[in-house]
Amino acid sequence: MHFCTRCGGPVSLRVPAGDSNLRHVCDVCGNIHYLNPKVVVGTLSEWEGKVMLCRRGIEPRYGLWTLPAGFMEMGETTAQGALRETYEEACARPELIDLFTLINVTHISQIHMLYRARLLTPDFAAGEESLEVRLFDEAEIPWEQIAFRSMAATLRCYFEDRARGQFQFHPIDLPPPEAG
Amino acid sequence: MHFCTRCGGPVSLRVPAGDSNLRHVCDVCGNIHYLNPKVVVGTLSEWEGKVMLCRRGIEPRYGLWTLPAGFMEMGETTAQGALRETYEEACARPELIDLFTLINVTHISQIHMLYRARLLTPDFAAGEESLEVRLFDEAEIPWEQIAFRSMAATLRCYFEDRARGQFQFHPIDLPPPEAG
Secondary structure, three states: OOEOOOOOOEEEEEOOOOOOOOEEEEOOOOOEEOOOOEEEEEEEEEEOOEEEEEEEOOOOOOOOEEOOEEEOOOOOOHHHHHHHHHHHHHOOOOEEEEEEEEEEEHHHOEEEEEEEEEOOOOOOOOOOOEEEEEEEOHHHOOHHHEOOHHHHHHHHHHHHHHHHOOOOOEEEEEOOOOOO | OOEOOOOOOEEEEEOOOOOOOOEEEEOOOOOEEOOOOEEEEEEEEEEOOEEEEEEEOOOOOOOOEEOOEEEOOOOOOHHHHHHHHHHHHHOOOOEEEEEEEEEEEHHHOEEEEEEEEEOOOOOOOOOOOEEEEEEEOHHHOOHHHEOOHHHHHHHHHHHHHHHHOOOOOEEEEEOOOOOO
C-alpha cells in the first residue's frame, strides 16, 4: 500500500512505538494500517457416499476442481460464511455437521476452515464462479486436478476418517509450496 | 476509510460488478478494498490445577482480567500467534495442548481462537500490556472482572470439561452484547 486510508497522505514502512513489527504508517497523520491474515471458509458436502466438488471458472486455477469455499465476510460467522460460499459456487444448501479442518497457509497468510456437511437433496448447479459441479466417489476424485493443497488435504482427511469409521477435527499447518 | 491505498484517490461505497456486497471502491483507479474479519489467538495455560490470567494494562477494559491473546500477525500459524501473544502479555512459554475454543464474535467481525496449554515451569510476569499476571484456582476466578465474554466462555468451558473429566473442542457463536 502507498497511501493512508484516513487522510490520503503517503505511508512508510516503520515500526511504531511499542510495536515490534513493520507497519504502514502515515507520514502525515500517523495512522497505523494493520494487515492481518484472512479466513477462507467452505464445505465438504456429502450425498450417498459421494462428495461435491466445483470446477473453477475463475483464476487462479481456472478449470481445476475444488471444494466450494471463499473469503469470510464482515459480520458473519464461520458457519454462515461456509454456507454462503457453498450456495454461491454450487447453488447447494447443505446442512453443516462439524468444523472438519483448520489449515494454516502461512506463506499467503490465510486460514482455511472446511466444514463437513450433508446435502439434504441432490440439488446443485454451477454458480457464477464455477464451470461445473459434480459428485465424486472416492475412486473418481481427480487428485491431480485439485486446485489447492488445503482442499486436497481436507479430502484426504475425509476419506481416511471415513475408512476408520470415525470423523475428527484436523488442525493442519501447510508448509510453503516447493520451489520449481 | 476515505482514500485509496494504491493511488490516494477518494473512495466510495459501491457494489462492484459481480459482487453482492458494498466495498470501498476508488473513484480514480477502481481499486477495490476488501475488509475481512480478524483473528485473535491466545492460550488458557494451566499449572498444578490453576489457570493463568493477565490483568490488562491497556484499553479497552483496563484493569480487568483476561487470557493472554491478541491479533494474529501475517505469516504465522494460529498456534505460533497464540504462543507469541502469551509471551508478550505474560512472559510465559507454555506448551500447547489443543485448540480449545473457536468463537465467532460477529458484531465486531472477529474470530477468537484459544488453545489449551500447560506451563512447564511456573515462570511468568507482566508483559508490557499487562499490569499483573496470576494463577487462579477455579474458586478464585474473578468472574465479574473478566474483560471479554469470549474469555469468560472459554474459562467456563474449561472448568466444565475438567469436571466431566474430558476436554473437547468448543465452537461458539457469541450473540451481540445486550443493549443498556
